[in-house]
Amino acid sequence: MGKELFKHMRKREYPCVCCKKRTHQRDRRTVTAAQRLVLQKWTVGDVSEDEVLCSLCRVKSSISNPDSALHIFQSFQLLHLQKTWAKPMIVVTTSGYYLSVLGPYVAKNNDAAILSHIMKTNKEDVLKWIEERDVFVVDRGFRDSLTLLEDLGLVSAMPAFMKKGEKQMSTADANTSRLVTKIRWVVESANARIKRWKFFDRVLPSSQVPFISDFIKIVCGISNKYFPPLSTGCTEEDSLVAAKMQYLSRQINQLKEEVEERKLDTRSAIWKHPDDLQDFPRLDEDQLRELTCGTYQVKLASSYAEEHFGSGCDIMVHKEDPSLIRVRVTFFGYDMMREA
Known part of the structure; x- marks a missing residue:
């Protein structure tokens, strides 16, 4: 029995933290503390002390050098995929003012996972920015993180989903989505403002990947300083529009009832x-x-x-x-x- 267990342990394989391929036990190398910090910068979630690296990732990317952040990132994606997609997480106010640029993160991670990672690890002391009952206006990609926001005492505003079997939204859900879109258009316009820069309208070489965050922060800083706010309405007019939309959102859809009745x-x-x-x-x-x-x-x-x-x-x-x-x-x- 002991010999069989020993043979099973010798043949056991371990997944590489970079390429996710399973490697033989003799090829595994435990991730060092310095390497773990760099890997956590490019992945969503913590890299534990039990994670291992395969020989291919360790040799081809020179990952044995803990100061080579670029080589570690190349090992994580570029050596195993033809093209890497990276996306930053940008936080803006309702006026279009850029508060922070987090990441970039590997694009295979969805928005909800990235937001959960930011909140749980308290990136850039983000928990000090927010107060209880603050409103997070998000799109449907963040639906899996709504529970976390609620646990933190935050209020989330997200467009509604069509329920299974429905051909169109109900009047209440459609009106709720319109109220969210009325505010969230600033976020989309803020992202579009960044994409207007020629540097970001093309595929970047892998040598520029570690500096994407710095480049976007520079662009956001220039936009905050020299570009006009995206939303410049006065408080009184905005309050009147908000009261009007709230009133209309509670009205009965008379056209829908007429179409169904006739x-x-x-x-x-x-x-x-x-x-x-x-x-x-x-x-x-x-x-x-x-x-x-x-x-x-x-x-x-x-x-x-x-x-x-x-x-x-x-x-x-x-x-x-x-x-x-x-x-x-x-x-x-x-x-x-x-x-x-």
């Missing part, structure tokens, strides 16, 4: 070209802003229309009654049709 979505339609609509109202920009509760959707309208018309699509309309129009959009080259 079963308009099941009726046959006579589709015509939009030019045949003689009495369709023409709205100026102020009226559009009043309908959309802001300028974000109005600014996106031109690029959205150009994207659809440029790729080829056909818009047809059907007039149910003088106050209701049914619209169908057909995309050329795709087996796709959308009605509203």
